[in-house]
Amino acid sequence: MKKGTVLVPSMIAELLEVIHNALLVIDSTHNIIFANSRTEKMFKTAPETLLGEPFSSLFMPDDVEILVENILSITRINREIESEALLMRKDGSTFLGRISGTCFQWAEKQEGMVFSINDISEMKEIEKSFKQSERIAFLGRLIDDISHQIRNPIVAIGGFARRLQSNPEMAGNIEIILQEASRLEKLLNTINRFARLPRPKTQRIRIGDFLRELEAMVGARVQKLGCTWSCYCSDQLFDEVLLVDKNLFLEAILDVAENSCEAYWQTPKRDEKSVKCEIIPSEDDTYPFIFRITDSGVGIAEHVRDHVFSHFYTDKTGHIGMGLTFARRIIEEQGGQMTIESKAGYGTIVNFHLIRERRRSMRVMRLS
Numbered sequence: 001m002k003k004g005t006v007l008v009p010s011m012i013a014e015l016l017e018v019i020h021n022a023l024l025v026i027d028s029t030h031n032i033i034f035a036n037s038r039t040e041k042m043f044k045t046a047p048e049t050l051l052g053e054p055f056s057s058l059f060m061p062d063d064v065e066i067l068v069e070n071i072l073s074i075t076r077i078n079r080e081i082e083s084e085a086l087l088m089r090k091d092g093s094t095f096l097g098r099i100s101g102t103c104f105q106w107a108e109k110q111e112g113m114v115f116s117i118n119d120i121s122e123m124k125e126i127e128k129s130f131k132q133s134e135r136i137a138f139l140g141r142l143i144d145d146i147s148h149q150i151r152n153p154i155v156a157i158g159g160f161a162r163r164l165q166s167n168p169e170m171a172g173n174i175e176i177i178l179q180e181a182s183r184l185e186k187l188l189n190t191i192n193r194f195a196r197l198p199r200p201k202t203q204r205i206r207i208g209d210f211l212r213e214l215e216a217m218v219g220a221r222v223q224k225l226g227c228t229w230s231c232y233c234s235d236q237l238f239d240e241v242l243l244v245d246k247n248l249f250l251e252a253i254l255d256v257a258e259n260s261c262e263a264y265w266q267t268p269k270r271d272e273k274s275v276k277c278e279i280i281p282s283e284d285d286t287y288p289f290i291f292r293i294t295d296s297g298v299g300i301a302e303h304v305r306d307h308v309f310s311h312f313y314t315d316k317t318g319h320i321g322m323g324l325t326f327a328r329r330i331i332e333e334q335g336g337q338m339t340i341e342s343k344a345g346y347g348t349i350v351n352f353h354l355i356r357e358r359r360r361s362m363r364v365m366r367l368s
Contacts (some may be wrong), residue, residue: 022117026055028110030072042097042119045090049279055115058087060094075101075113087117095121114147153184187363200245200334205291208238208280210246212275217250225261227295232259233279242289243355252327252338253277256293256350263297263348287337287353294315294349300342324350 022042025034031054035047043050043058056068067085080102087097098106100116211233222229242249257275266275278292327350328338335355342348 003337016167024050024115024117025112026115027112030055033112039117042095042117043087043089044093060088071099073100075103083323084120094232095119096124118245128152147151148302151298181269183314200238200330202245202334204241205242205246206238207240207242210242210244210249211238211279213246213250214253218254218277220339221254221262222257225258227261227264227273227275229275229277230258231277231279237279237281237289240289241356244336245330248330249334249352252292252330252352255324255327258347260293260295260297260350263295263299264335282353284353286355289354291352292349293352298345299346299348300340301344 003010012052022037022039023034024032024039027033031052033052035050037047039047039050055072056064063085071083071085074083081099083099085097085099086094097121098118100118103111103113105111111249112124115254163351164296211231214278215231219229219231257277260275261273274296276292278290280290280292282288282290299311324340331338331352331354337353339351339353340348341351
């Protein structure tokens with residue numbers, strides 16, 4: 001059985017036809033010399049029309065110069081590759097494909113590559129829907145907690161108001177009414193903030209550029225709250241690129257930094273009230289960057305630590321207890337993680353574990 005310019009034994013050809021993924025064989029000049037029937041459904045064209053076409057014709061124009069060359073180089077050097085890329089169909093539409101490749105040799109000095117392509121667009125949509133359902137579940141739990149939180153101040157306000165109505169001399173209760181009304185106002189502001197919290201729109205941003213905005217927004221706020229601010233970043237990380245929603249990430253850091261400042265309110269005799277930010281590399285390939293916020297405030301008791309991310313949990317008078325909840329939600333929706341290290345009386349460390357653009361080196365820098 002002949003496909004393109006290469007003789008394929010009939011048994012092998014039949015096996016290739018029943019494989020669910022699209023299979024492409026390219027020769028040493030990187031032109032397609034074999035395509036199984038699955039490619040018709042995936043690329044919206046008959047397999048025969050792909051024969052003789054360059055492998056790069058399946059990719060977005062912006063990816064031809066670097067990404068495709070890197071895929072071919074890595075396959076040739078490592079003898080295999082696993083990657084993802086946005087691929088083009090012949091009708092102009094696109095899909096996200098998972099590409100698995102390997103080298104093979106069918107004759108002396110005749111080397112080619114085989115690529116298996118799977119359309120993972122639907123899987124990515126399912127992942128996106130799952131994250132959306134997580135957000136809805138989070139909102140449901142939040143609403144349950146809100147109803148509980150609102151009920152208590154309303155009962156208190158109603159009770160004291162009735163007492164005032166029956167006994168005008170109980171003017172001291174007005175202060176309690178005002179406090180509970182203020183608490184309700186803060187609670188409603190918290191609800192509005194969550195309702196307006198947008199879905200993250202991640203983008204690539206150089207760490208050095210992000211630090212300037214961090215200094216202007218968070219550093220200024222920390223100093224306004226009466227604390228000193230310092231920020232350190234390893235020189236090797238300045239040109240590294242984050243994949244974050246910049247504005248939401250700044251908001252999350254601000255929530256944590258304000259918590260750090262408030263930690264000193266319970267230790268008024270502490271001479272140094274510093275909030276430190278560090279950006280350091282991590283040995284975790286999944287989360288290669290850590291943004292660390294450190295204070296030397298009152299710290300968090302061990303029995304409290306497991307609850308700091310819970311809705312409305314706080315041991316501070318007049319606080320709603322949602323700052324850390326919002327911060328963690330923002331980071332997790334961007335693919336990161338947030339952890340806390342703390343000891344009562346010694347201070348707190350909050351770590352933001354962040355991802356990078358997974359395909360950055362493949363798409364923007366030649367690897368060979």
